[in-house]
Structure formats: C-alpha cells, structure tokens
Amino acid sequence: MAGAPIAAKTALGPIKPAPPPHPVARTVLVTLAVSFLTIFILVPLVNVFVQAFAKGLDGYLAVFWPPQPAPEQVLSVVQQRKLAEAAVQAGRTWHAIGLTLSVAAIVVPLNICFGLAAAWATTKFNFRGRALLISLIDLPFSVSPVVAGLVFVLLLGRNGIFGDWATHLTWIDPFSLRWVGFEAGFPLAFERDYSGVIFTPLAIVLASVFVTFPFVARSLTPLMESQGTDEELAALSLGASGWRTFFKITVPNVKWALLYGVILCTARAFGEFGAVSVVSGHVDVNDTMPLRIEKLWNEYNNQAAFTVASVLALLAVFTLVAKAAIEWKAARDLPQNQGHSSQ
Amino acid sequence: MTIEIRNISKSYGDNKILQNIDLKIESGELVALLGPSGSGKTTLLRVIAGIEQADEGSGPVLFDDVDVSDVDLGKRRIGFVFQHYALFKHMNVFENIAFGLRAKPRRERPGEAQIREKVQTLLDLIQLGNMAQRYPSQLSGGQRQRVALARALAVEPRVLLLDEPFGALDATVRRELRRWLRRLHDTIHVTTIFVTHDQEEALEVSDRVAVMNAGRIEQYAPPQEVYEKPASPFVFKFLGNYNLFHGRGQSGDGAALVRPHDIVIHRDRDSAGPDARLGLVSHIGFGGPVVKVELETEDKTHVDVEVTTPTFNDLALKRGETVWFALRTQQEYEYDFVI
Amino acid sequence: MSRTHRVIPGLPLTLGYTLFYLSALVLLPLAALALKAGQMSAPEFFRVITDPVVTASLRLTFFASTLAALINAVFGLIVAWSLVRYDFPLRRLFDAVIDFPFALPTAVAGLTFANLFLKDGWLGGFGPRLVEGVNALAGLTGAGPLLPSGALDWLTFPYTGQTGGIVIVLVFVGLPFVVRTVQPVLLEWDPEYEIAARSLGAKPATIFARVIFPEIAPAWVSGVALAFARAVGEYGSVIFIAANIPGRSQIAPLQIVTRLDDFQYAQASAIGVVLLAISLLILLVINGLESFSRRHERTA
Ligand SMILES: Nc1ncnc2c1ncn2[C@@H]1O[C@H](COP(=O)(O)OP(=O)(O)OP(=O)(O)O)[C@@H](O)[C@H]1O
Ligand SMILES: [Mg+2]
Numbered sequence: 003m004a005g006a007p008i009a010a011k012t013a014l015g016p017i018k019p020a021p022p023p024h025p026v027a028r029t030v031l032v033t034l035a036v037s038f039l040t041i042f043i044l045v046p047l048v049n050v051f052v053q054a055f056a057k058g059l060d061g062y063l064a065v066f067w068p069p070q071p072a073p074e075q076v077l078s079v080v081q082q083r084k085l086a087e088a089a090v091q092a093g094r095t096w097h098a099i100g101l102t103l104s105v106a107a108i109v110v111p112l113n114i115c116f117g118l119a120a121a122w123a124t125t126k127f128n129f130r131g132r133a134l135l136i137s138l139i140d141l142p143f144s145v146s147p148v149v150a151g152l153v154f155v156l157l158l159g160r161n162g163i164f165g166d167w168a169t170h171l172t173w174i175d176p177f178s179l180r181w182v183g184f185e186a187g188f189p190l191a192f193e194r195d196y197s198g199v200i201f202t203p204l205a206i207v208l209a210s211v212f213v214t215f216p217f218v219a220r221s222l223t224p225l226m227e228s229q230g231t232d233e234e235l236a237a238l239s240l241g242a243s244g245w246r247t248f249f250k251i252t253v254p255n256v257k258w259a260l261l262y263g264v265i266l267c268t269a270r271a272f273g274e275f276g277a278v279s280v281v282s283g284h285v286d287v288n289d290t291m292p293l294r295i296e297k298l299w300n301e302y303n304n305q306a307a308f309t310v311a312s313v314l315a316l317l318a319v320f321t322l323v324a325k326a327a328i329e330w331k332a333a334r335d336l337p338q339n340q341g342h343s344s345q
Numbered sequence: 346m347t348i349e350i351r352n353i354s355k356s357y358g359d360n361k362i363l364q365n366i367d368l369k370i371e372s373g374e375l376v377a378l379l380g381p382s383g384s385g386k387t388t389l390l391r392v393i394a395g396i397e398q399a400d401e402g403s404g405p406v407l408f409d410d411v412d413v414s415d416v417d418l419g420k421r422r423i424g425f426v427f428q429h430y431a432l433f434k435h436m437n438v439f440e441n442i443a444f445g446l447r448a449k450p451r452r453e454r455p456g457e458a459q460i461r462e463k464v465q466t467l468l469d470l471i472q473l474g475n476m477a478q479r480y481p482s483q484l485s486g487g488q489r490q491r492v493a494l495a496r497a498l499a500v501e502p503r504v505l506l507l508d509e510p511f512g513a514l515d516a517t518v519r520r521e522l523r524r525w526l527r528r529l530h531d532t533i534h535v536t537t538i539f540v541t542h543d544q545e546e547a548l549e550v551s552d553r554v555a556v557m558n559a560g561r562i563e564q565y566a567p568p569q570e571v572y573e574k575p576a577s578p579f580v581f582k583f584l585g586n587y588n589l590f591h592g593r594g595q596s597g598d599g600a601a602l603v604r605p606h607d608i609v610i611h612r613d614r615d616s617a618g619p620d621a622r623l624g625l626v627s628h629i630g631f632g633g634p635v636v637k638v639e640l641e642t643e644d645k646t647h648v649d650v651e652v653t654t655p656t657f658n659d660l661a662l663k664r665g666e667t668v669w670f671a672l673r674t675q676q677e678y679e680y681d682f683v684i
Numbered sequence: 685m686s687r688t689h690r691v692i693p694g695l696p697l698t699l700g701y702t703l704f705y706l707s708a709l710v711l712l713p714l715a716a717l718a719l720k721a722g723q724m725s726a727p728e729f730f731r732v733i734t735d736p737v738v739t740a741s742l743r744l745t746f747f748a749s750t751l752a753a754l755i756n757a758v759f760g761l762i763v764a765w766s767l768v769r770y771d772f773p774l775r776r777l778f779d780a781v782i783d784f785p786f787a788l789p790t791a792v793a794g795l796t797f798a799n800l801f802l803k804d805g806w807l808g809g810f811g812p813r814l815v816e817g818v819n820a821l822a823g824l825t826g827a828g829p830l831l832p833s834g835a836l837d838w839l840t841f842p843y844t845g846q847t848g849g850i851v852i853v854l855v856f857v858g859l860p861f862v863v864r865t866v867q868p869v870l871l872e873w874d875p876e877y878e879i880a881a882r883s884l885g886a887k888p889a890t891i892f893a894r895v896i897f898p899e900i901a902p903a904w905v906s907g908v909a910l911a912f913a914r915a916v917g918e919y920g921s922v923i924f925i926a927a928n929i930p931g932r933s934q935i936a937p938l939q940i941v942t943r944l945d946d947f948q949y950a951q952a953s954a955i956g957v958v959l960l961a962i963s964l965l966i967l968l969v970i971n972g973l974e975s976f977s978r979r980h981e982r983t984a
Contacts, residue, residue: 020875146917153713232431240445244693273789275920292791
C-alpha cells in the first residue's frame with residue numbers, strides 16, 4: 003500500500019448547514035485535529051528546513067558548493083584535508099542528484115506509456131479478465147518496498163533465477179548517446195558502462211518502475227471509464243485514424259488526470275527508498291538522493307543530510323501545490339462539461 | 346444512396362437485442378426508427394453505422410447494393426450524431442466541424458482556406474454563423490445538436506444516422522428543430538435514419554416509419570399508413586391513446602382497440618345506431634381544441650372519448666349525465682368483434 | 685455504456701503491451717519470490733520464520749503497526765470530522781497537508797522525526813526546550829527567567845531509538861489513509877437527517893453513534909486496514925528512528941535487508957513471502973469490505 007493515492011474526490015466544499023455543534027465538542031475536536039496535524043506534519047516539515055539551515059545560508063550552500071580557498075591563502079594540512087573531504091562529499095551529493103534525475107527521466111516516460119496503454123485497454127474495451135487485470139495493475143501498491151527490491155535481487159542477482167544471464171549482461175550508459183553512434187551525450191549520472199544488473203543503476207530503474215507502476219494508470223482509469231467512448235467513436239466515424247483519435251480526442255480529455263498521475267509518479271520516483279536501497283548494494287555510485295540522505299545521517303553529517311532532505315521536502319510541497327492547482331483547474335472545467343456529455 | 350439490411354440479429358450474451366431484421370431504405374429517404382425504450386433502436390442504428398457488429402449468421406448491410414459489413418466505421422462514410430452529441434469538449438465550434446476535414450489523408454485533405462469556407466457554409470446552414478469560436482460548454486442544447494449535425498455533414502457522408510437527435514431538448518425546441526431537420530433534408534437529400542421514441546416526431550417528419558418492438562420491426566410504412574392501418578396491436582397502442590373493448594365476436598372471444606376520437610357521443614338512441622351503448626359521463630377534461638370525456642359503462646369499465654370543442658358545445662354534456670356512444674369506424678377492430 | 689470490440693482500434697496493441705510490461709516488471713519478479721521460497725522445504729521455511737530474531741522482528745512490526753493504525757483510527761476520524769463539519773482558521777491548508785505523507789519521501793520523514801524526538805530535540809525534549817524558549821523570550825523583554833530550569837523536565841518524549849519512535853513514524857505514513865477514506869463519505873452525508881433527528885429530541889452523541897457512525901464505518905475500517913498494511917511494509921522512515929538492534933528493535937523489512945546483506949537469499953525470501961501474504965490478505969479484506977458496503981447500499 004506504499005503511497006497509494008486515494009482518488010482526488012475529497013475537495014472540501016463549504017460547510018453544509020447542520021445542527022449547531024456542541025461548543026465544547028467542537029473546540030475539543032478542532033484542537034485535537036489541529037494539534038495532531040501540527041505535530042505530525044507541520045513541525046516535521048519546518049524542522050527539515052531549520053536543521054538544513056542550522057549553519058546558516060553559507061552552511062547550506064556549502065553542501066553543494068564547498069568553499070574555495072583564495073589562491074594566495076596558505077592552508078594547513080588539516081584545512082587542506084577538510085576542503086578535499088568537503089569537495090568529495092559535494093561531488094557525491096551532486097552525483098546522487100544526477101542519478102535521481104536520470105532514473106526519473108527513464109522511469110516516468112515508461113510509466114506514462116504504460117499507464118496510457120493500460121487505461122485505453124481497460125476502459126475502452128470489455129474482455130474477459132478485465133477486472134483481474136485492473137487489480138493486478140494496482141498490485142505494486144500493496145507490496146512492501148523492501149519486497150519490491152528483494153524480488154529483483156532474487157530474479158537477477160548472482161544466485162537469482164536469471165542470475166547467470168543477468169550478471170553477464172553488459173550495457174552502456176543510456177544517456178551517453180554512444181548507442182546511436184555519438185561519443186558525447188549528457189551523462190547525468192550513469193557515467194560509465196556496466197556489466198550485471200543488480201547493484202547497478204539499471205536495478206534502481208527496475209525497482210523504481212515497480213513501485214511507481216500504477217500511478218498513471220490509476221489516475222486515468224476512473225476518468226476514462228466515466229467518459230465512455232462516444233467522442234472516440236465520433237472521431238472515428240469522421241474518418242480520423244486511431245492514433246489521431248487518441249492524441250487529439252482522448253488525451254486532451256484526460257490531460258489533468260494524466261498530469262496528476264505524472265506528478266505523483268515523479269514524486270515517488272524521486273523519493274523511493276526501500277526498494278532502491280535493497281538493489282543499490284550500498285555503493286556510493288548507486289546512491290540516489292534518499293540513499294545519500296541515509297549515508298550522510300550515518301556519517302553524523304546532520305546538517306548536510308537535512309540539506310539534501312530539504313530539496314526533496316520542497317519537491318513534496320510543490321507536489322501538493324500542483325495537486326491543489328490541478329484539482330482547482332479540473333473542477334473549473336467540470337461544470338462546463340455537465341449536461342453536455344453527461345450520460 | 347440506398348441502405349439495405351438483411352436478416353440482422355444481435356445479442357449480448359443470452360439477450361437477443363435484434364432478431365432477424367430486414368429493412369430497405371430508398372435513396373434520399375428520411376426514415377424514423379420508432380419504438381419504446383430498450384426496443385433496440387440504438388443497437389440497430391449502430392449496426393448500420395458499423396459501430397456494432399451483427400451476430401454470426403446475420404445477413405449483410407448493403408450501401409447502394411455493396412456489402413459494407415466488413416468496412417470500418419471510418420470508411421463507411423456515414424455521418425453519425427450521438428444522442429448526447431459527443432462534441433469534442435476542448436475544441437471550439439469551428440474546430441469541431443473542421444475535425445473530419447482535417448483528419449483526411451493528405452491527398453484528399455482540402456486546403457486551410459477551403460476548410461474555412463466549407464465550415465462557414467455549414468455554420469450558416471445551421472444558423473450559428475457567429476458562434477464559431479464558442480466552446481460546446483457555451484452553447485445551448487439545441488445549438489449543440491446543430492453543431493453535431495454540421496460536424497457530421499462536413500465530410501459529406503453518404504448516410505446520416507441520428508440517435509434520438511432531439512431527445513435531450515425541451516418540447517418547444519424539439520418541435521422547432523425537427524421541422525428544421527425536415528427542411529434541411531429537403532435541401533441536401535442525404536439518406537437519413539433517425540431514432541426516436543416520440544410518435545408525433547416520427548409521424549410528422551419522416552417519409553417512412555419503422556416501428557420497433559423487442560428487437561423486431563413490427564411495421565415499416567409511410568406515417569399515414571402506420572397510423573391508419575397499424576399492422577399489429579402493438580403499433581396501434583404505441584401510436585396513441587386507445588380504448589380496449591372485450592367482447593364476443595362471431596368466431597369467438599376477442600378484443601378491439603379504438604382511438605378516443607373514433608368514438609361518437611349521441612344524446613338519443615336513434616341517431617346513435619344499433620350498436621350503441623350507454624355510458625355515464627364521469628369526468629370532463631378541457632384541453633383546447635379537444636375535450637376529453639370519460640364515460641363509465643354499465644359494467645364499470647372506463648371509456649375515454651375525445652370530441653372537438655364545437656361538438657362538445659353542441660352536445661352540452663354535463664357530469665353525471667347518461668349518454669349513448671358508438672364506434673365511428675370499424676377498421677381499428679383487431680379481431681372479428683361486435684360490442 | 686456499450687463497449688465495442690472491433691470498432692475502436694488498438695486493443696491488441698495496448699492489451700499486449702500492458703500484459704507484457706506487467707508480466708515482465710511485476711509478475712515475473714513476484715514469481716521469482718514465490719519460486720525461491722518454494723524451493724525451501726516446509727520445515728525449513730518454518731524454521732526460518734520461527735527463528736527468534738525473525739519472530740521478534742515480526743512481533744515488533746505487528747505491535748507497532750497495530751498501535752499506529754489504532755492511533756490513526758481515532759485521530760483520522762477526528763481530523764476528517766473537523767475538516768468536514770467545522771470551520772476554523774486555515775482549514776483548507778490543514779486539508780491540503782493531509783496528503784503530505786504521500787508526497788514526502790520516507791527517508792526525509794524518518795530523518796526529521798528521528799531528529800525531533802532526540803533526547804534534546806524539539807519534541808523529544810519538549811519540556812526543557814519549552815522552558816528554554818519561554819525564558820529566552822522573557823529575557824528579550826528584559827524580565828528575568830520566568831520558569832525555573834528543570835520545571836518541565838518530566839515533559840519529554842525521547843523516542844528516537846525506541847519503539848515509541850517506530851510507532852510515531854508509522855502514524856505519519858498511515859495518516860492520510862483514514863482521513864482520505866472517511867472524508868468523502870462524510871462530505872456526502874446530508875446533515876438534514878441530523879436536523880430531523882435533533883428536532884425529534886435525539887442527543888448529538890446518540891445521533892453520531894446510531895446514525896452517522898454506521899454510515900462511515902466501512903470506509904473507516906478500510907482506511908484503518910490500509911494504514912495498517914502500509915505500516916507493515918514501511919521501511920525507509922523506520923530505520924532512521926529505530927535503534928535497529930537484531931532481536932530487539934529490528935522491524936521485519938529490515939530483517940529482509942539484513943539477510944540479503946548476508947547473502948541468505950532463502951531466508952530473506954521466506955520473510956518476504958510472509959510480508960507479501962499479509963498485504964494480500966489485507967487487500968482481500970478491504971475488497972470484501974467494499975463489496976459488502978456496496979451490496980449493503982443497494983439493499984438499503
Ligand atoms: N453493451 C450492451 N451489453 C448488454 N446489453 C446491452 C448493451 N447495449 C444495449 N443493451 C441492451 O439492449 C437493449 C436495447 O438497447 P438499445 O440501446 O438499442 O435500446 P433503444 O431502443 O435505443 O432504447 P432507448 O430508447 O432507451 O435508447 C436494451 O435492453 C439494453 O439493455
Ligand atoms: Mg437508444
């Protein structure tokens with residue numbers, strides 16, 4: 003059930019008229035609710051930023067850009083070593099950021115394609131086993147992230163079922179563009195060529211695909227189901243091709259739900275910890291941002307851990323703002339559609 | 346173009362929705378598919394359009410004597426108007442109408458200027474010339490309906506298929522639009538089938554009416570014939586109000602169906618004729634040109650009678666009076682029957 | 685709504701792609717788990733999951749998850765009720781942040797809670813920190829210290845490294861489930877029934893217990909079940925705040941990781957199968973509940 007989003011149909015309206023609340027009950031309940039949410043959500047969120055800025059703005063920025071000594075400055079050996087260490091740490095942090103982005107850049111498009119295909123198949127057609135297929139698509143939400151990592155180790159690890167094949171697999175950095183004949187490219191963070199799957203970034207991609215698998219499909223399915231097939235049939239009867247119908251009619255009709263699914267998928271791809279941790283082998287080069295946070299924390303580098311965490315926390319806040327904006331947009335579009343295609 | 350379907354059946358699981366339907370529509374005809382809800386009208390229309398596939402063993406669907414059973418929806422060149430219009434929500438009126446033109450393969454696609462001109466012509470035809478930039482959500486039901494029609498006409502379909510085109514509109518707009526549709530059909534003469542469950546609409550607009558019941562066509566004839574010579578009790582009942590008389594005829598028990606306006610009320614027995622019966626005026630309902638009189642016979646059955654207002658005034662009926670009534674015509678008799 | 689087979693194109697392509705992608709990336713890996721666990725004999729499997737370290741971890745996972753689910757059951761209901769029924773300042777903000785645990789990476793959650801509940805953290809050392817803060821404020825205004833130091837030393841929650849900390853992060857990750865399943869039902873509920881019942885002289889508490897609660901109970905139970913299931917599988921946030929001592933404070937998912945690190949694949953997969961079975965069981969229960977309440981609705 004890791005992070006299963008619940009349908010966005012919870013938008014609060016104005017308070018409905020009800021019998022006057024008991025004033026004591028009201029005060030007690032609201033106080034409890036507000037304190038609970040404050041302690042469990044607001045304080046932890048604020049704390050991320052407070053700890054990240056524990057050494058001020060300079061300390062915050064130093065996590066990414068360690069201070070450079072002026073050229074003429076004479077440094078003691080200890081100072082030099084400290085600077086070198088800071089540079090190494092910052093390099094690892096940047097690497098983690100690059101790897102996180104690279105993984106998301108592969109995972110999210112894959113799951114968008116899958117989500118669109120799955121939603122099309124399950125909502126525009128009726129076939130035997132359709133209900134089963136829909137529940138299978140939701141399955142990854144019910145699997146513990148650690149188990150999600152474990153299954154790939156058991157499948158592709160050294161003693162895994164396809165272990166022999168997988169450990170001899172060699173593959174090149176997908177961002178290097180060497181696979182299409184270019185030497186250069188934008189090596190975000192894969193950086194080199196690999197052999198094997200488990201304990202390489204490829205395994206991180208696989209584990210991330212697994213845990214973010216249902217997001218897009220699940221946010222599209224209810225909407226596409228309720229929209230029926232009339233508009234598609236109308237387009238086809240006018241001579242449009244299947245692809246044209248899909249891209250010009252279906253996709254625009256579900257664009258907000260699609261965006262919502264993509265945002266959730268991206269947030270989860272950035273933030274996944276358990277599954278990725280299991281297949282990463284705890285090697286520095288396989289650290290994504292969440293794994294990097296754990297390493298910094300284990301090294302007692304509290305402020306740096308929180309600094310990296312603050313970036314992810316900011317993304318989470320952005321996710322919520324985007325969600326609210328999409329709900330608002332979709333709600334604004336909705337009344338217009340009513341009475342027009344309501345069945 | 347002519348449309349002919351032969352022996353079409355369609356079932357969903359064990360439910361037989363259409364059963365051995367035959368239908369032939371002449372070129373340029375406007376045909377109404379009339380029937381109660383669930384009788385299979387939409388299904389038949391969708392089979393003709395190619396949206397739905399007829400069962401194995403069904404006969405062909407012929408357009409101009411060419412079998413199109415295996416031709417895709419998009420290649421049949423039909424214009425289909427959905428009951429809820431299915432306008433593209435995110436496109437304005439212009440883009441909706443232009444959609445089919447822009448979707449044509451490059452070789453057949455008209456230039457942008459031609460598309461504009463064509464859409465403008467259609468907009469004028471549907472009398473929405475100044476609403477090209479509006480979105481479907483900004484149109485009234487009747488306007489949406491006309492846009493849907495224009496969108497279907499833009500690709501110059503060989504056949505126009507309309508599923509309850511006025512079903513979602515209020516009574517006045519319905520009446521206005523169906524006359525407009527008739528006039529439109531008289532100008533463009535494209536073979537048209539439209540589905541309705543409103544008998545008045547079907548009788549008023551169409552060249553021929555196919556009355557459907559439980560997956561079968563009960564009668565297929567011009568409106569007047571359907572009304573005056575209903576082929577079955579179902580058709581008779583579906584086309585208007587009726588009285589049901591039970592009695593004994595020459596060849597056994599039977600029943601007769603009689604329209605309320607085919608019953609004549611008389612004050613005295615002599616003018617009423619030999620078959621007249623007695624009735625007590627139990628209710629009088631005024632309704633403009635006709636007055637609805639409810640009679641109660643000796644065996645406590647109710648008989649609905651409609652008389653024109655002038656006749657009613659001449660008779661000067663009052664509640665509680667006893668009068669004679671007789672059947673004006675014999676042709677509604679269902680079975681061999683005497684009162 | 686009639687679905688049409690042949691007319692809308694793309695079924696073979698999209699269904700084929702869906703099935704392939706699903707099989708390759710979800711079903712096949714899960715089958716690998718089943719296969720690996722299946723290679724063990726039954727007594728062997730039993731021995732692994734009854735190993736004291738493993739049973740201790742399963743017990744801890746269950747205990748902490750149950751407690752967290754119960755806390756969420758109570759507070760989730762209070763939060764949902766307050767948000768739907770009462771107007772209060774920042775109501776919409778509080779509603780929006782409910783989804784925060786879905787959006788925040790678990791590692792960040794674990795990190796910040798671990799820090800907050802340290803002995804001298806904001807919440808771990810709540811009493812002393814409060815005294816400090818109040819005195820600092822008083823110092824700014826020129827007055828002397830208001831509270832004697834040590835006045836609130838009893839008011840501390842040093843849960844980092846303790847079971848309490850595990851429960852706290854599990855409450856956090858499960859928080860949205862109860863609220864977000866109960867909320868739609870409450871939103872749909874028409875308070876006119878209450879107005880009617882009140883006018884007949886019923887007490888508010890009676891109305892809640894007899895009329896409203898039965899209405900929201902199925903959603904509430906599924907929300908609690910979802911929160912519980914999520915807590916059982918949770919890993920990222922817990923390992924930051926727990927002491928992670930084998931046999932004492934290791935949760936079950938961490939046992940899997942430990943076994944994997946020792947290359948004990950069979951043992952890891954045995955524990956994995958147990959966890960997977962639990963989540964599937966809960967999924968079944970929730971589906972059953974939903975179809976029950978749907979049937980109930982229809983007959984009502
Ligand atoms: N996809 C389907 N699956 C199963 N049954 C269907 C399906 N589509 C239609 N039916 C059934 O077929 C019968 C005829 O449906 P159809 O829509 O053709 O009726 P209709 O005459 O158009 O009625 P209405 O006036 O209500 O639109 C109905 O009983 C309906 O329940
Ligand atoms: Mg219909």
